[in-house]
Amino acid sequence: MDENRITEVLSDLVRIPSVNPGFPGGTGEGRVAVYVRQFFERLALSVDVQTVEACRDNVIGTLQGRGGRHLLWEAHMDTVQTSGMTIDPFAAGAREGKLYGRGACDTKASLAAMLVALETMVRHKLIPAAHVHLAAVIDEETTYKGVSALAERVRSGELRYDAAIVGEPTRLHPIIAHKGVLRFRVEVTGVAAHSSTPEQGANAIESMAEVIAWLRQHARESFPSRSHALTGPPSLCISMIEGGVAPNTVADRCTISIDIRTIPGQEWEDVWSELRERILLLPMPAGVKVEVHRPFLTDYAMEVSPDHPLTHTLLAAANTYSAGREAIGAPYCSDASKLTRVSVPAIVFGPGNISEAHTADEWVELAEVAKAAAILIYTAMHYGEEDED
Structure with a gap:
């Protein structure tokens, strides 16, 4: 992976304030949604904009695959408040292999990895085994309105996803169960x-x-x-x-x-x-x-079977680029539970450590973001291959 490109995209995202409106000084996710939409358009991907509330949109881009399965990548665009931070929350300062700023870890690093992974596949003309849908959603940090609206479209039959990867800082461990x-x-x-x-x-x-x-x-x-x-x-x-x-x-x-x-x-x-x-x-x-x-x-709590095809593929991918990764559980909640409730098995995965989320000097290791992008590409290229036999 091109770590310079990872740094560029993540810096772009961090420099755009997207504090959830539920927090003091909340700006909303509007400008990040525009950035993501334009990113998809430059790659000539199909784009679906779902208005959840006024000036608050989910944005979904799709890269066509060669098989019949549909794999969702999902990451939220909102962050928590910036009060009490000891660094400029939107400067996206980089030093010693780390990028600093509000949302750098939670969870713009995951969103950047997903965007660069899609871009890499498009530019290298890689056709994934499954159709890949990247959904950048609103409101994870308060009431889950973004993923809930997305899940409702799945429940109604308007959208179809066979499995999902939900971006959160997990240190590249696939989380297959959480509270x-x-x-x-x-x-x-x-x-x-x-x-x-x-x-x-x-x-x-x-x-x-x-x-x-x-x-x-x-x-x-x-x-x-x-x-x-x-x-x-x-x-x-x-x-x-x-x-x-x-x-x-x-x-x-x-x-x-x-x-x-x-x-x-x-x-x-x-x-x-x-x-x-x-x-x-x-x-x-x-x-x-x-x-x-x-x-x-x-x-809701959620869990995905350790024997699910996505679990196997994502775990193999993670260990290809970062040895020692395991399928684990977590004590916190995420967007994944709303997807599993509508029969979309969802695994939580991404770069960064949850202990750095919401902190006064939030940061993420850029090398880990690059590894996450490579892992996502590996997963996209192999999830659903068994259907081709």
């Missing part, structure tokens, strides 16, 4: 009173402490036995707490936010329903009411 997420709030309502006579009130904070204690015990006792071979057990985090109105008033209200990471085989609806039922059965003092709110964010 889902369930976030909801529990609210306890008590009775206010003067803090000098607490017996005249019903303290919502103290009752919430009982709820928290039960949640922690439940997670310690039940989660380890439900462990998944690749992702490990589910997890529970009480991530926020709010309550009380003044230092001299018995708190009449307390709310916590709960983040649960589910594993493949668990459905968030079942997990939430079970917890809701058991929380509502907890004994509470007179005057105290407990409400378990509907989830405000959910995502």
Whole structure:
């Protein structure tokens, strides 16, 4: 691979701000979408622009293959906020083999690798075994609107993909299983009173402490036995707490936010329903009411068989260019789960380390981005070859 070309394309992408509008100062993905569309047009590829929201488009380019399978490459264009960064987030500075900037690792490196891989195949007149569709999508960092809109077109039969590679920083390991997420709030309502006579009130904070204690015990006792071979057990985090109105008033209200990471085989609806039922059965003092709110964010866990043809092909490709790669699991979520829910087996793969994502000096190794592009070409050239026998 031409590492100079990798550097050029990744630098172009990083220099274009695409902070998700859900974050302070969010610009949206519009200018990156234009860049990707024009990139496809220069290669004379067919281009499909899917408007998801005003000024927020998914862009899909297609390179025709020689077989009957359709392979999707998918990467998101949005990034998180830039506040707290110690470097210029959009300078795309390169030194000592690394490129720095917001999104350099998560996940413009993956998008750059995919774009340069397509460009390389076109310029060298390589015809992949499967039709390759590269979808640059919006909104992965908040509510998954981009991939959800894409998945809906698959579900309706408008689009067909037999398998997918979803770009995220995985250090070139194919991730074939990852966790889902369930976030909801529990609210306890008590009775206010003067803090000098607490017996005249019903303290919502103290009752919430009982709820928290039960949640922690439940997670310690039940989660380890439900462990998944690749992702490990589910997890529970009480991530926020709010309550009380003044230092001299018995708190009449307390709310916590709960983040649960589910594993493949668990459905968030079942997990939430079970917890809701058991929380509502907890004994509470007179005057105290407990409400378990509907989830405000959910995502599904996913897994792909280690014996799936794409798993075999991508793993062979990864080890051809970067020895020691394995099919592994991850504790986080990605766009892949929305694709697997519409029967598109999706593997998460890309250059960079997740530990560098969203950081104050986000960076990625350029040599690894080049390897990712080579791996993608290898995969495109061989996935679906068995159909030709």
